[in-house]
Amino acid sequence: MSTRRFMTIILVSMLAVAVLSVSCRGPAPKPAAPTGGTFIFGRGADSVQLDPAIVTDGESFRVTGQCLEPLYQYEPGSTKPIPALATECTPNATSTEWTCKLRQGVKFHDGTDFNADAVIFNFERWRFTNNPYHFASQVFEYYEYMWGGFDDASIITAVQKVDDYTVKFVLSAPLAPFLANLAMDMFAISSPAAIQKHGENYGTPAVGCVGTGPFRFKEWVEGDHITVVANEDYWGGRPSIDQIIWRVIPDDSARFLALKAGDIHALEQAVVEDLAAAESDPNMYVLTRPALNTAYLAFNFRIKEFQDIRVRKAVAHAINRKALVENFYGKYGEVATNFLPPLVWGHNKDIKDWEYNPELSKQLLAEAGFPNGLSEVTIAEDILDAEGNVVYKAGDKIPLKLYYMPVTRFYYPSPKEIGEAMAADLAKAGMNAQLELAGDWPTYLGLRRDGLLVGLYMLGWGGDNGDPDNFHNYFFGGLSSEDEVKQPDPREGFYANQEVARLLYLAAVNPNQAEREKLYKQVEQLLHDDVARIWIAHNNTPLIFSKKVSGYVPQPVGADYYKWVKIEQ
Amino acid sequence: MARYILRRLLSLIPTVLGVTIVIFLLLRLIPGDPAVAMLGEHAAKENVERIREQLGLNRPLFLDREALRQGDLRRFLDSQYIRYLGRLLRGDLGSSIHRRIPIAEELKQRFPATVELALVSMAIAILVGLPVGVLSAARHNSVLDHVSMVLSLIGVSMPIFWLGLMEIMLFAVFLGWFPVGGRLDHTFTVPTLTGLILLDSLLTGHWAALADGLKHLAMPALALATIPMAIIARMTRASMLDVLQADYIRTAHAKGLREQVVLYRHALKNAFLPIVTIIGIQMGNLLAGAVLTETIFAWPGIGKWGMYDAIVGRDYPVVQSVTLLIALVIVFINLVVDISYAFLDPRIHYE
Numbered sequence: 001m002s003t004r005r006f007m008t009i010i011l012v013s014m015l016a017v018a019v020l021s022v023s024c025r026g027p028a029p030k031p032a033a034p035t036g037g038t039f040i041f042g043r044g045a046d047s048v049q050l051d052p053a054i055v056t057d058g059e060s061f062r063v064t065g066q067c068l069e070p071l072y073q074y075e076p077g078s079t080k081p082i083p084a085l086a087t088e089c090t091p092n093a094t095s096t097e098w099t100c101k102l103r104q105g106v107k108f109h110d111g112t113d114f115n116a117d118a119v120i121f122n123f124e125r126w127r128f129t130n131n132p133y134h135f136a137s138q139v140f141e142y143y144e145y146m147w148g149g150f151d152d153a154s155i156i157t158a159v160q161k162v163d164d165y166t167v168k169f170v171l172s173a174p175l176a177p178f179l180a181n182l183a184m185d186m187f188a189i190s191s192p193a194a195i196q197k198h199g200e201n202y203g204t205p206a207v208g209c210v211g212t213g214p215f216r217f218k219e220w221v222e223g224d225h226i227t228v229v230a231n232e233d234y235w236g237g238r239p240s241i242d243q244i245i246w247r248v249i250p251d252d253s254a255r256f257l258a259l260k261a262g263d264i265h266a267l268e269q270a271v272v273e274d275l276a277a278a279e280s281d282p283n284m285y286v287l288t289r290p291a292l293n294t295a296y297l298a299f300n301f302r303i304k305e306f307q308d309i310r311v312r313k314a315v316a317h318a319i320n321r322k323a324l325v326e327n328f329y330g331k332y333g334e335v336a337t338n339f340l341p342p343l344v345w346g347h348n349k350d351i352k353d354w355e356y357n358p359e360l361s362k363q364l365l366a367e368a369g370f371p372n373g374l375s376e377v378t379i380a381e382d383i384l385d386a387e388g389n390v391v392y393k394a395g396d397k398i399p400l401k402l403y404y405m406p407v408t409r410f411y412y413p414s415p416k417e418i419g420e421a422m423a424a425d426l427a428k429a430g431m432n433a434q435l436e437l438a439g440d441w442p443t444y445l446g447l448r449r450d451g452l453l454v455g456l457y458m459l460g461w462g463g464d465n466g467d468p469d470n471f472h473n474y475f476f477g478g479l480s481s482e483d484e485v486k487q488p489d490p491r492e493g494f495y496a497n498q499e500v501a502r503l504l505y506l507a508a509v510n511p512n513q514a515e516r517e518k519l520y521k522q523v524e525q526l527l528h529d530d531v532a533r534i535w536i537a538h539n540n541t542p543l544i545f546s547k548k549v550s551g552y553v554p555q556p557v558g559a560d561y562y563k564w565v566k567i568e569q
Numbered sequence: 570m571a572r573y574i575l576r577r578l579l580s581l582i583p584t585v586l587g588v589t590i591v592i593f594l595l596l597r598l599i600p601g602d603p604a605v606a607m608l609g610e611h612a613a614k615e616n617v618e619r620i621r622e623q624l625g626l627n628r629p630l631f632l633d634r635e636a637l638r639q640g641d642l643r644r645f646l647d648s649q650y651i652r653y654l655g656r657l658l659r660g661d662l663g664s665s666i667h668r669r670i671p672i673a674e675e676l677k678q679r680f681p682a683t684v685e686l687a688l689v690s691m692a693i694a695i696l697v698g699l700p701v702g703v704l705s706a707a708r709h710n711s712v713l714d715h716v717s718m719v720l721s722l723i724g725v726s727m728p729i730f731w732l733g734l735m736e737i738m739l740f741a742v743f744l745g746w747f748p749v750g751g752r753l754d755h756t757f758t759v760p761t762l763t764g765l766i767l768l769d770s771l772l773t774g775h776w777a778a779l780a781d782g783l784k785h786l787a788m789p790a791l792a793l794a795t796i797p798m799a800i801i802a803r804m805t806r807a808s809m810l811d812v813l814q815a816d817y818i819r820t821a822h823a824k825g826l827r828e829q830v831v832l833y834r835h836a837l838k839n840a841f842l843p844i845v846t847i848i849g850i851q852m853g854n855l856l857a858g859a860v861l862t863e864t865i866f867a868w869p870g871i872g873k874w875g876m877y878d879a880i881v882g883r884d885y886p887v888v889q890s891v892t893l894l895i896a897l898v899i900v901f902i903n904l905v906v907d908i909s910y911a912f913l914d915p916r917i918h919y920e
Contacts, residue, residue, distance in 0.1 A: 048668050137669050222678050223869030249750050249867040258749035261741045442601025442883050
C-alpha cells in the first residue's frame with residue numbers, strides 16, 4: 001500500500017471524528033463588537049446560570065448584579081442596605097408589615113415596565129412551589145434559606161399591591177434583617193415578560209438575564225466569556241464603559257499572566273507570589289474586598305475531653321493565630337477575636353482575646369487530668385451516619401484528630417499548610433493531633449453535616465447579607481420561640497448553648513438595631529467565654545487591577561458595582 | 570470486511586452498557602453527594618434531603634427490592650440506574666445537576682473545542698515525531714539520534730502545566746505573539762457548522778477569525794502535542810531500527826535505490842503497525858487527558874468541565890455523559906486502527 005493511501009485513511013478517520021462532534025447551526029455572522037470602553041475581568045470559573053434566584057455561586061451573582069437590581073442594595077463598600085428599585089421601605093409599628101414605594105419610570109431591558117406587578121410576580125414565583133414559573137427542575141435555595149421556606153412556611157405571607165408603585169410585604173413574624181435580605185443578589189427583580197417568554201430557559205446562556213440594571217446581557221460563550229453592554233436608558237445614568245467582559249481563566253497563575261500581558265484588566269484570586277509581584281509592578285494596583293468572612297476551628301462536642309472547658313481553653317491558648325495570619329494571609333488577613341468580622345455591627349471589640357501561651361495550655365490540660373498531654377480521646381455518645389448506622393460508639397477511644405479542609409476557600413487560603421501549622425502548635429502544648437484528610441470537599445461537607453468529623457475541624461463562613469443574624473443564627477440559633485429547647489446539631493459538632501440560642505431568637509425578632517447590637521455583643525462574649533469555637537482569621541480578599549482601570553468598588557457583600565468603572569484607552 | 574465492521578459495531582452495545590454500569594456505580598461509591606456539593610457551607614439536613622428528592626437521588630440505585638416485596642412492579646423498576654438508562658435510550662443525556670441545562674447542549678459547544686485541540690495536537694505530534702523517529706533510526710548512534718532521543722525523553726517527562734506556563738510567559742507576556750488563553754477573541758463570531766473554529770472559519774471564508782483561531786490554538790496545541798510527539802518519535806525509531814536490520818532493506822540498498830525511497834517506501838511501511846497502534850492510543854489520551862492543558866489555557870472544552878469540575882461537584886449526569894462519549898470515541902479509534910492494519914499489512918485479514 002502506498003503512503004498516499006495510508007494518509008487517506010488517516011485523513012478520513014480524522015474527518016470522521018470531526019463529524020462525530022455534534023454539529024449544529026448557529027447565528028449568522030455578526031460584525032465585530034465596538035472597541036473602546038471594554039472592561040475585561042478575569043475569573044476562575046464560569047457562571048452557573050444568570051437567573052440569580054436559582055443559583056448559589058458568586059460567579060453568577062457577579063454578572064446578574066450588573067443586569068438586575070433588587071429593591072434595596074448595599075451602600076458602596078459597606079453592608080448597609082440602601083434603596084435601589086424601591087425608593088423607601090417602611091415598617092409598621094410591630095415590624096410585621098413593610099410598605100415599599102417603588103421607583104417610577106424604570107423599564108426592563110425588554111422594554112416592559114417595572115412596577116408593583118413585576119415585584120409580586122417575582123416573589124410569588126420564588127415562593128409558591130405550584131407557581132407555573134417555579135420550575136420543578138430548579139432549586140430556589142436562597143428563598144427557602146432566607147425567608148424560612150416555601151409556600152406556607154414562608155415568613156413573607158403576602159406581597160400586596162397597594163397601587164402601581166407601592167407594594168406591601170406581610171410577614172408572619174417580625175424579621176429584623178428584612179432590608180438586608182431584600183438587598184441580596186438572589187432577590188433581584190427579573191422581567192416577568194422575559195420569564196414568561198423563555199420559561200425554564202431564562203438565565204441560560206441562550207437567554208441570559210433581563211432586568212433593569214446598568215448593563216444589559218449580550219452574549220455568553222460557555223466556559224469562555226460573558227459580555228454585557230451599557231444600558232443607554234439606565235435610570236441612574238448610563239455607565240461610562242461600553243461593555244464588560246468576564247473571561248474564564250481557571251488557573252490562578254495563567255490568569256495573572258493574562259493581566260500582565262494586557263489580555264484582561266482585572267482579576268480576583270491570585271497566588272501569594274503573584275500578589276507580591278503585582279504590588280511592585282508599576283502597571284498594576286491591588287484593592288481588597290473588606291472581609292465578611294471568618295475562618296474557625298471547631299470542636300466536636302461528642303468527644304468527652306472537649307466537653308471540659310479547660311481542654312477547649314488549652315487548645316485556644318496553644319494556637320499561635322498571629323503567626324498563622326502573618327504566614328498565610330499576609331497583610332490581607334486579620335486575627336479573629338469574634339465570629340463577626342469587625343465591619344459587621346454587633347462585633348464586640350471588648351472581648352479579651354486568648355493569648356498565645358503553650359505553657360498555660362499545658363497547665364490547663366494538667367488541671368483537666370491530662371498532665372502528660374493529650375493524644376487519644378474518647379467518644380462520649382454514639383454518633384450515627386445519615387442512614388442511622390452507628391459509626392462511632394460511646395466509649396470508643398480514637399486518636400486526637402485535626403481535620404483540614406481539602407480545598408482552598410476565601411477564608412482559608414492554604415488550608416493544608418494552616419492545618420499543619422496548627423497541629424505543630426498543638427504539639428508544642430502537649431497535644432499530638434493527627435492531621436486528617438477526610439476526602440474531597442463534598443465528602444468533607446457531608447461528614448461535617450452528620451457530625452462525623454470527630455476531633456477538631458477547620459471550616460469557615462462567608463456572610464450573605466451583612467446582618468449579624470446571617471452569621472450566628474445558622475450555627476447557634478434556629479429557635480422559633482424564646483423557650484424552645486436548643487437541640488445539639490450534628491452539623492455544628494453537637495454544640496448547643498441555650499442562652500446563646502435564646503438571645504439570637506430575641507435579636508432576630510427585634511426591629512431596633514441598637515438593642516440588637518447589644519444582644520449580638522452579648523452572644524459573642526458568651527461564645528468566647530464558653531470557647532465554643534476558636535475564631536482564627538478574617539480575610540480581606542485582594543483583587544488586582546491594571547492601572548488603566550479606575551472607579552471599581554469591591555463590595556463586602558453583594559455584587560461589585562461596575563457602573564462607575566472607567567477605563568483609559 | 571464489511572461484516573467485520575458490522576460485528577465490531579454490534580459489540581459496541583455491551584461495551585456501552587458496561588461503561589454505563591461501571592461509571593454509574595463508581596460515581597455513587599464516592600462519598601459526598603450533589604446536594605451537599607451544591608449547598609457548600611450552607612448545607613442543612615432539611616434542604617439537602619429536599620434536593621436529593623427533587624433530583625431523584627433518594628431512589629435506590631438499581632432495583633427497589635422493598636417495592637417488589639409489596640408487589641409494586643413499577644416502583645421496583647423505578648431506580649436511578651433504570652431512569653438513567655431509559656433516558657439514554659431515548660437519546661436524552663439529561664441535565665446537569667448544578668446548572669439545570671441539558672448536557673447535550675453544553676457538549677455541542679464544548680466537545681468540538683476538545684476535538685479541535687486534540688486533532689491539531691496530534692497533527693503536530695505526527696508531523697514532527699514521525700520524521701524525527703525515522704531520521705534517528707537511519708542515523709543510528711549519530712549526534713542527531715542522541716540529541717533527538719534526549720529531547721524526546723524530556724518531552725515525555727515534562728509536566729504540561731509547567732510547560733504551559735512557560736509558554737505563556739515567553740510567547741504571551743514577553744513576546745506578545747499569542748493571547749494567554751481562550752479559543753477566539755470576543756470580537757469574532759464564527760457561524761457554527763462543525764463547531765471546529767478553524768474549519769468553520771475556513772468554510773465560511775472568515776479569514777480574520779481563522780488567523781485569530783490559529784493564534785489561540787498555537788500554544789495549547791504545542792503543549793498538548795509534546796508527550797505524544799515524543800512517544801511517536803521513540804516508537805518510530807525503535808520500530809524502524811528493527812526493520813532496517815531486515816534482508817530486504819539490504820537488497821533495496823544493493824539495488825541502488827535512493828535512501829529516501831528505502832526509508833519511507835520500504836522500511837517505514839513495515840514499521841508502521843506499532844506506530845499506528847500508539848497513535849491510536851495517544852489520540853484517546855489526548856481527548857480524555859486534556860484537563861491540564863484546558864485549565865492552563867482557559868480552553869472551553871470537555872476536559873476540565875466534564876471530568877474535574879463535574880467529579881468534584883458530584884454532577885453525576887455530566888460525568889456519566891462525558892465518560893460515555895469518551896468511551897465511544899476510544900472504541901471508534903480502536904476500530905479505525907484495527908481496520909488500518911489490514912491496509913498496512915496484506916497478511917492481515919478480517920473475516
